[in-house]
Amino acid sequence: MNKRTIGLFLLLLGCLAGFGEARGIDFPTARWFFETSRDVTLLNYKLPGGETFLWFGWLSSAILVFGGLSLLVRSFTGGPPNPVTMRRIKRFKDIKRGYYSLIILMGLVGLAALDQVIVGKEALAVKYENKWSFPAFTPEPFKGSDFGIIGERKDAPVNYRKLKLDWKGDDSAKGKVVMPLIPFGATDDTLKPRSRQLVQREGIYYESGSNKPYYGLAVKYFDMEDGKFHLRYTLRKGRFSGAVDGWDEEGERIYSAEYLKGEKIGEKFNGEGDSEDFLAIESSELRAVKYHPAPPMPEEGNFLGTTSQGYDVLAYLYGGLQINFKAALIFLPIVYAIGITLGMLMGYLGGWFDLIFDRLIEVFSNMPFLFVVIIFSSQVPEQFKGLPVILAILMIFGWMGITSLMRTAAYRDKERDYIAAARVLGAGTPRIIFRHLLPNTIAIIVTLVPFTMSSLIFSLTSLDYLGFGLPPENATWGRLLNDGLSNLSAPWLVSSTFFVLVALLVLITFIGEAVREAFDPKKFSYYR
Known part of the structure; x- marks a missing residue:
């Protein structure tokens, strides 16, 4: 992916975000900037007339447009690609494990960018x-x-x-x-109890596709989508055994009965007419009801089951994937911009500037990272919590790793001949740092990016698992893990979350290892 492609993508995304907000159109992914600005109090401003100015959304759109235009201009005005960089890219492609992992990861990014086209309860x-x-x-x-x-x-x-x-x-x-491919919302879409058809063979009820007599609750519905029960039975060994309850179409409980080994031993009815007329009311066939968390039921559209809150697990996992990618797109550029700038200045200037920031890094590095982040997060009022706020807390500590490496690189290179030549020609400090020192550290930066992303995903998952992360209206894998461990009788919750989390981290790790090997100067460069 070259500069021109990235520039076009950023320009298109920024234009769609601004145009969509101005014209009242929710474009996939582009809508997120203004939605976040609208939902998080700190990211908007109340004007004197009572209107809300979504400054974060407009600022994000402007940055995307400006960044996209800059990359486009540089793609036309810049010289030919650096041959050293092209050789490194070729070596990366030769490492198939990392190259194919990158292709899969980019496919996941594209899938997540489709947003409500893939997952949502609103009709397309x-x-x-x-x-x-x-x-x-x-x-x-x-x-x-x-x-x-x-x-x-x-x-x-x-x-x-x-x-x-x-x-x-x-x-x-x-x-x-x-409807979208998965017609359920990631959150804010609590489903009614799910159900599966029961079939009767020789007087015994079985779940569809099963050869074991059914144990549990079974219902007849007035309306399956609304979840309105007509009759609810208790079955043991595939036969009615236990309490039976009945409701009218207004939801009033008007019938009760008791069964023993398939035989009715008593009933009560307090509705209009008699019980025979009530039992003969047209309703659905008898279905096995599955209260949340419900197991996977492809026939109901819930391929991975539901959570204890009644959310579809597949839709929830998709929402968690989007959160992780959005977090990375915000976190990585800001943290690397801070870390690279500070590290270069520390290494190039030295003296008191280097000493003060070096001591500051030592203090922060000796703090237990997750514990301190939990303290910060717990002090944030609920109305201010959101992804930008949580990422801001993580950024307080996230810049130190790259800063130390860039400081070392600047110390190493500042005494070399090309830096001395730049000084003699009158180049200022910013030009020397960003036009001469920085290009020679690209290998360090590119190698660190995948591992920083893995660390970010792990940190977000840990915070959400412990209850100090994003608010409940956000779909997060950490909260789903917590839900699964709180409901060990629903193994599909933990297993599905564990699989997608490990798979994503493995993909990123493979990419990181391949980049590190491809950009390693000791392995592929020769010095005279």
Whole structure:
């Protein structure tokens, strides 16, 4: 990926973010800057007229546009690629483990950038009365009345999954709903208890696809999407055995009974009519109900099950992947900008400047990192918590590693002939540092980036696991690990989270090792 490609991407992202905010369009990924600015109090400003100025969103858009334009201009005005760099890139491609890991990682980044196109409870497109609307890309939610829904739900936000089922089962409905690939939100989308069809063979009930008699609760639904129960039975060895409860369509409990080994031994009914009419009301077939956390049920669309809060695990993992990539895109440039600048100045200037910052690094380095971050995080009020605030706390400690290495590199190179020649020609300190010293340390920087990213993901996961990370409205792998260890009877929670976390860290580690080997001057350079 060259400068021109990166520049075009940054320019496009910045323009989409600003244009989308101005025109009321939620573009995938580009919407995040303004959403974050709107949600975190510190990242917006209340104007005297009562309006909110989203300064973080506009600043981020401006930085992306300016950075993209700068890279584009430099791609046209700069000279040919550095042959040393090209040889290093070729050596990196020859290390297949790292090269293929980079391709997979970039594919994951692209997948995460699709955002609500892949995961979300909002419909991508709805056709109603020959008119198309795009709820997933519109900031203001649609109401039920916009799509012909009447009754108590006409003024409520639309449940697009239910709308799709209603229109699918109604031949007269002139409408179409296009949902994302995974039609569930990562958070703020608590699902009703999931269910699986029961089949009866020789008077014994079995779960669909199983040969073992069913143990547990089974229900008949008035409405499966709304989770309205008609009857709820207790089954043992595939037969009714235990309490039975029944509800009317308004949700009032009006029926109860008791079964023993498949035989009814008593019942109570306090509704209108008699119990036979109530039991004969049309409802769904008998289904095994799975309260949260529910196991994986592909037939219900929950391929990895649900969490204890009722979120779809696959959607939650996708949200956690997005959080990790967003954190890296903010954390790495800022930390490296601070660390490289300070390290170069310390090594080049020396003296009191170097002494003061060196002592400061020693003090910070001797502090228990995670413990201090937890203390800082616990002192932040809940209304201010968010990804930028947590990253700001991590940045307090994150710049020290790169600073020490850049200081050493600057000390090593500042006495060399090319630096002396630059001084003689009248070059100032900033020019010497950033035009002469810095290009000769690119190998150090590129090698460290993957390992810094791994450390960031591990830190975020640890903080969220301990409860000191992001607020609950953010999908995080650490919180999902905590949920899994609190529900050991739901092994799919821990296993799925552990797999994606380890897989991502292994990919990044493979990339880091390949970069370190490809950029190692001792292995591929010869000195005379």
